[in-house]
């Protein structure tokens with residue numbers, strides 16, 4: 722019987738080549754429609770073609786494998802505005818993003834709220850959530866967020882700690 726305090730190391734510890742990591746489980750999702758309203762004029766527009774994109778999502782921590790979403794989506798053409806647009810999939814990921822919103826949100830939270838260095842956040846995402854995100858990518862997300870809304874937590878303290886400090890030291894204005 723294994724002593725509760727003894728745990729085996731992560732089997733992927735020490736792997737430096739992402740190609741050597743366990744292969745992802747594929748989940749198929751569809752945003753494939755015959756008609757969609759044009760985002761500019763609202764006209765119902767027929768499907769012009771069907772495309773696919775792959776999104777890296779939070780992985781399967783129990784099975785130890787990453788999880789990719791293979792997303793099939795329709796592209797539509799508006800004859801009135803003369804432009805092409807894809808079916809809305811903004812619930813899953815930002816346009817042209819390789820990762821789902823869930824991955825981006827968790828990565829940013831690890832850095833901004835928990836104060837983890839980028840490389841540690843990258844390892845945490847892999848070890849506990851089985852999603853491989855290069856630390857430079859996490860840095861881009863955090864910096865992009867800073868440009869948009871500013872850091873909500875300039876001291877780098879966990880949010881609860883910040884809340885707690887402000888309650889202790891300064892009465893509300």
Ligand SMILES: [Zn+2]
Nearest residue numbers: 759762799802
């Ligand atoms: Zn239109």
